[in-house]
Amino acid sequence: MKGLIIKDFLNLKKHSKYYIILMIFYFILGIANEDFIMFGSMIIVFSAILPITAISYDEKNNWDSYALTMPISRKDLIVSRYILGIILLISSFFITVLLNVVLGSGSYRESILASSAILAVGIILMSVIFPVIFKYGVEKGRNFMLLIVLAPTGAAMLLSKFGLTLPDKEVGKILLYSLPLITVAVFTVSILISVSIYKKKEF
Amino acid sequence: MDIYNITMVVEMKIIISNSSGQPIYEQIVSQIKSMIISGELNEGDLLPSMRLLAKELRISVITTKRAYEELEKEGFIVSVTGKGSYVASKNIELIREQQLKEIENHMQSMSELASSCGIELDELIEMMTLIYKGE
Amino acid sequence: MEYALKLENVTKEYKDFKLEHVNINLPKGAIMGFIGENGAGKSTTIKLIMDLISRDEGTITIFGKDNRDDMKSIKEKIGVVMDESAFPENLNAVEFNSIMKRIYKTWGENKFYELLGKFSINRNKPVKKYSRGMRMKLSIAAALSHNSELLIMDEATSGLDPIVREEILDIFMDFIQDENHSIFLSSHIISDLEKICDYITFIHGGKIIFSETKDDLLDNYGILKCSEEEFKKIDSQIVKGIRRNKFGIEALILKNEIKGSYVVDKASIEDIMIFHIKEQVQ
Numbered sequence: 001m002k003g004l005i006i007k008d009f010l011n012l013k014k015h016s017k018y019y020i021i022l023m024i025f026y027f028i029l030g031i032a033n034e035d036f037i038m039f040g041s042m043i044i045v046f047s048a049i050l051p052i053t054a055i056s057y058d059e060k061n062n063w064d065s066y067a068l069t070m071p072i073s074r075k076d077l078i079v080s081r082y083i084l085g086i087i088l089l090i091s092s093f094f095i096t097v098l099l100n101v102v103l104g105s106g107s108y109r110e111s112i113l114a115s116s117a118i119l120a121v122g123i124i125l126m127s128v129i130f131p132v133i134f135k136y137g138v139e140k141g142r143n144f145m146l147l148i149v150l151a152p153t154g155a156a157m158l159l160s161k162f163g164l165t166l167p168d169k170e171v172g173k174i175l176l177y178s179l180p181l182i183t184v185a186v187f188t189v190s191i192l193i194s195v196s197i198y199k200k201k202e203f
Numbered sequence: 204m205d206i207y208n209i210t211m212v213v214e215m216k217i218i219i220s221n222s223s224g225q226p227i228y229e230q231i232v233s234q235i236k237s238m239i240i241s242g243e244l245n246e247g248d249l250l251p252s253m254r255l256l257a258k259e260l261r262i263s264v265i266t267t268k269r270a271y272e273e274l275e276k277e278g279f280i281v282s283v284t285g286k287g288s289y290v291a292s293k294n295i296e297l298i299r300e301q302q303l304k305e306i307e308n309h310m311q312s313m314s315e316l317a318s319s320c321g322i323e324l325d326e327l328i329e330m331m332t333l334i335y336k337g338e
Numbered sequence: 339m340e341y342a343l344k345l346e347n348v349t350k351e352y353k354d355f356k357l358e359h360v361n362i363n364l365p366k367g368a369i370m371g372f373i374g375e376n377g378a379g380k381s382t383t384i385k386l387i388m389d390l391i392s393r394d395e396g397t398i399t400i401f402g403k404d405n406r407d408d409m410k411s412i413k414e415k416i417g418v419v420m421d422e423s424a425f426p427e428n429l430n431a432v433e434f435n436s437i438m439k440r441i442y443k444t445w446g447e448n449k450f451y452e453l454l455g456k457f458s459i460n461r462n463k464p465v466k467k468y469s470r471g472m473r474m475k476l477s478i479a480a481a482l483s484h485n486s487e488l489l490i491m492d493e494a495t496s497g498l499d500p501i502v503r504e505e506i507l508d509i510f511m512d513f514i515q516d517e518n519h520s521i522f523l524s525s526h527i528i529s530d531l532e533k534i535c536d537y538i539t540f541i542h543g544g545k546i547i548f549s550e551t552k553d554d555l556l557d558n559y560g561i562l563k564c565s566e567e568e569f570k571k572i573d574s575q576i577v578k579g580i581r582r583n584k585f586g587i588e589a590l591i592l593k594n595e596i597k598g599s600y601v602v603d604k605a606s607i608e609d610i611m612i613f614h615i616k617e618q619v620q
Binding site: 258264 | 367368369511512514515517533534535536537551552553557604
Binding site: 066 | 425428439
């Protein structure tokens with residue numbers, strides 16, 4: 001497992017320069033505004049994208065077939081990618097929180113809450129996309145991801161067209177408090193689905 | 204119990220030919236046999252392992268194994284599990300028997316050939332006498 | 339007799355191809371060559387052995403254990419080289435080493451670098467800049483750098499020049515000096531196999547046509563050259579394949595069974611394979 005994660009980091013090392021430059025830009029923006037909300041959102045987005053990039057490298061190299069000739073199980077291949085995602089997402093979360101606490105203005109509580117919500121969304125996004133990628137490949141997975149990202153906006157537009165309003169504050173609050181539970185549930189189901197997809201896969 | 208020299212593996216010269224009609228294992232058997240008979244290989248000498256021989260000659264281990272088994276069957280070598288194969292104590296009787304058998308085989312082919320081209324026995328004996336004496 | 343690898347009655351069906359009742363027995367300490375034309379089923383068989391694809395019927399045991407039980411500990415002792423090498427292209431050998439040593443419990447970093455040195459591979463060069471020969475050598479170095487007892491090679495030497503192939507065959511011969519080590523080697527470069535293999539298994543159209551010791555094959559088969567009339571007089575039982583040309587017949591026969599004097603040439607393993615295929619066509 002460790003070996004697989006190291007491989008991913010090594011693969012991403014060269015690729016991530018581009019993202020780091022962007023993050024520096026957002027960092028500077030954040031200092032200017034004394035608020036790292038943009039930084040926090042973007043870093044989470046990138047953290048969700050990078051594991052997919054890592055998987056695409058593996059796909060291009062046909063790594064999984066080779067890896068299965070080593071003492072690596074199909075389950076290892078799946079779990080290592082989830083772990084990679086979690087490592088990136090949680091690191092991003094802590095970096096953002098730290099920046100807000102040290103360099104930002106505004107209440108700590110609100111910024112931590114906001115960052116947590118973004119983290120949760122990041123984890124949920126990853127959990128929804130991964131099984132699609134494992135079953136259909138990275139290309140289709142990326143298309144699916146585009147769909148998901150646009151869906152909420154599309155849904156909101158549809159709702160307003162029909163004259164419906166967004167759910168009120170009470171519903172919003174319940175949603176927020178159950179977010180951790182939802183996140184854990186979605187994440188767990190996602191891993192189970194992905195492992196079972198790989199168990200049946202022929203290489 | 205015989206004591207064998209646990210010294211270095213002997214230097215052996217074995218040349219095999221892929222184009223001779225003779226199966227490779229037979230070539231090995233006859234070459235090692237003659238080295239033992241001629242005294243080039245002495246009693247107690249450690250032969251190279253089957254695997255090493257196979258590697259150096261670039262042939263299959265199965266071939267060298269067969270050769271060694273044949274040599275052991277005929278009493279020329281002894282294989283000790285875990286240690287290797289050693290040249291057996293020279294059994295003069297055995298060697299003489301071998302050589303006699305070989306001469307008999309040659310004689311067999313000679314007489315077959317002779318009778319197939321109409322050479323009579325006494326003519327054959329005459330030829331034999333001349334050749335033997337000529338040495 | 340202990341077997342390093344044993345396939346019993348293995349079957350795998352695809353839409354347009356079927357691997358049927360494959361039986362392969364590789365004793366410990368031996369090298370088996372696996373020959374067949376492209377598309378005959380060699381890679382499919384190897385994938386079945388490695389559990390990359392699942393079998394429909396039959397059993398596969400490696401070191402005596404079913405290849406579906408505890409494959410992880412079995413794989414610690416197998417070194418595999420497949421045709422399309424699958425390294426992370428952007429990484430170099432040093433980075434590759436740091437990955438592998440965390441995957442294999444018995445990974446020998448020194449051994450790996452020693453082999454790379456022997457192969458003249460620059461350890462700081464990214465894999466995507468390697469030539470085909472270098473990739474193969476890297477695969478082979480990796481396969482030999484942990485305590486492998488069984489090497490499984492799928493076309494490990496194709497695309498390599500004769501000098502490199504010779505080096506690699508030497509390495510295989512070294513590997514087999516330990517009688518616990520075995521090699522299963524598929525190739526369509528039959529001349530390589532003819533040099534070092536103990537056993538030859540021939541697969542064609544998804545079926546095993548023969549699996550014999552190389553010595554038996556070379557000792558028992560010969561190529562008979564004669565005319566049509568002479569051929570008619572020969573016992574058809576000893577004929578295993580025929581090739582007719584304008585001037586006569588070439589037939590693969592059991593040369594120790596033929597009576598009378600005829601022109602019988604040595605048959606190479608390649609000849610034996612080709613004639614067997616022709617026999618199928620008849």
